[in-house]
Amino acid sequence: xxxxxxxxxxxxxxxxxxxxxxxxxxxxxxxxxxxxxxxxxxxxxxxxxxxxxxxxxxxxxxxxxxxxxxxxxxxxxxxxxxxxxxxxxxxxxxxxxxxxxxxxxxxxxxxxxxxxxxxxxxxxxxxxxxxxxxxxxxxxxxxxxxxxxxxxxxxxxxxxxxxxxxxxxxxxxxxxxxxxxxxxxxxxxxxxxxxxxxxxxxxxxxxxxxxxxxxxxxxxxxxxxxxxxxxxxxxxxxxxxxxxxxxxxxxxxxxxxxxxxxxxxxxxxxxxxxxxxxxxxxxxxxxxxxxxxxxxxxxxxxxxxxxxxxxxxxxxxx
Numbered sequence: 001x002x003x004x005x006x007x008x009x010x011x012x013x014x015x016x017x018x019x020x021x022x023x024x025x026x027x028x029x030x031x032x033x034x035x036x037x038x039x040x041x042x043x044x045x046x047x048x049x050x051x052x053x054x055x056x057x058x059x060x061x062x063x064x065x066x067x068x069x070x071x072x073x074x075x076x077x078x079x080x081x082x083x084x085x086x087x088x089x090x091x092x093x094x095x096x097x098x099x100x101x102x103x104x105x106x107x108x109x110x111x112x113x114x115x116x117x118x119x120x121x122x123x124x125x126x127x128x129x130x131x132x133x134x135x136x137x138x139x140x141x142x143x144x145x146x147x148x149x150x151x152x153x154x155x156x157x158x159x160x161x162x163x164x165x166x167x168x169x170x171x172x173x174x175x176x177x178x179x180x181x182x183x184x185x186x187x188x189x190x191x192x193x194x195x196x197x198x199x200x201x202x203x204x205x206x207x208x209x210x211x212x213x214x215x216x217x218x219x220x221x222x223x224x225x226x227x228x229x230x231x232x233x234x235x236x237x238x239x240x241x242x243x244x245x246x247x248x249x250x251x252x253x254x255x256x257x258x259x260x261x262x263x264x265x266x267x268x269x270x271x272x273x274x275x276x277x278x279x280x281x282x283x284x285x286x287x288x289x290x291x292x293x294x295x296x297x298x299x300x301x302x303x304x305x306x307x308x309x310x311x312x313x314x315x316x317x318x
Contacts, residue, residue: 018042018067020093021269022134024075024127025102027053030147030221033262034099039066041270042096045088046070047130069093075102075126076112078316085133097143097269098134100127100200107188109178114316117178119189123196125176128203128309131216140213143269148218148282151190152198153293158223159194163187166293167198172308175199199305201282201292206302208280215279218292219268221261222285261285 019042025031054070073084154166168180
């Protein structure tokens, strides 16, 4: 059952307002499908870089009888995240859930306007900053869900077979410079992606302890070939993922599709998944609790990631 807010509609009759859900990266892949699913439970706040693409998703939702609001934001830019968070707060919506879905996996590294690695900024720093900015405005019991990845775990066999070697975290500042612990993956961009996702999962576990009034969880949505995550790959690989690998996904363990992942994510955000267990849960592609790497289960590591991330973001002028 989808939650509803306890506060009356502005100027209204005291009837509880429908829940609202924030979705980052809602214009393609998993984020789009999750947004469409969540639109059946309440208003969806669509957060992404392209105003035109956000408008297209909003129109789809509204044609289906739902309600959506678009907020333009580049998750790689802390200043943009701050503006977006302030805009969301001014909407005055009864937020029941925040889905930190937006993510990239770059083959060739780039940097944002601050000179920070774009993969790390988009996948970790942006969601971190957005969550911290919105947390004081979320009602008790609101769900915050981070899309993570099993590639952060150096012992996860499918990830190792794919060429990953787990997160290679040195420090938040080193990650922002695009520097990773030696001996990592030979995949172009592999260490940046795995490290950013390890930091996201560490954030989930640390935030769940810091903010017990909220339900802060992570999800591994499975390998989804053909999604926008690999848009930096060459054309041949993109076509292979979309037309050859994607149709096989439903039949392969640990693989999934945007449609399936979107439904699982919506279920977690609206009712806690198959086994509601509160906060600090890491869900697999089927919505079942799973474990991350040994490192993220060390509270000292999680707290260090959070402290160093806060210190790094504090360097950005307000």
